[in-house]
Amino acid sequence: MSDWQTVRTWLAGTYSNRAQAMAEPVWFIPVTLWYVEVAGLFGEGAGFFTEQVSEHTPNQPYRSRVLQLLDNPLRLENYRLKDQKVWAGAAKDPERLGRLRADDCEQLPGCTLYLERRGETFTGKMQPGGGCRLFPGDASYVEIEFELGERLFFTLDRGFEATTGEQTWGSRAGAYRYLKQLH
Structure with a gap:
């Protein structure tokens, strides 16, 4: 199986970091x-x-977005939804999700995640330099890095103030460690 197909297969699914949150409730x-x-x-x-969704507020989904997995180079392009409210909760609603079209999305320049195989996992990172901004003119930028395995997804998503480099949101205690849920 090609690296592209492996990422496609491994990425699809439902994940939870419950074990991490129970072990480190102060941080996660x-x-x-x-x-x-x-x-x-x-x-x-x-x-x-x-x-x-936070398991504490399961009816309030957040951070809805769209990714496009491409090859040569192996990467994920990030998109924001033009109308977040319309698509909130769609991950659990296949009928509604089936109506999603590319023109419902807006590509986020500078937010490409480049993937590299490392043994039994893939790592993903953005280009350095603070180019990923969720909205034009944002005073902050986003950095995302992750590790994907067959049954794991560890991700560190953080926001930084552009002029000072100070972290403004995201984990300060390392990556969220998600495990794929087998149904």
Whole structure:
């Protein structure tokens, strides 16, 4: 299986960091994270809808976005949804998610995650330099890095103030360690 196909297969699923949150409740809340492949979303590669919920507020999904998995080089392009409210909760609603189209999304320049195989996992990182901004003119930038395995997804997502480099949001205690839920 090609690296592209392996990432596609491994990424799709439902993840939870419950074990981490129970072991380190001061630093982590229990979160459920979905990566749902959306057939035919893009003309090339594979499209994924992703969102998450805190297990404390399971009816309030957040961080809904779309990813496009491409090859040569192996990478994930990040997209924001033009109308977050319309798509909130769609990870658990296949019928609604089936209506998602590429024109419902807006690509986030500078937010590409470049993937590299490292033994039995893949690592993903953005180019350094603070180029990933969720909205044009943002005073802060985003940095994301992750490790993906067949049954694990460790991710460190953080926001920084552009002029000072000070971290403004995200984990200060390391990566969220998600395990794939087997149903």
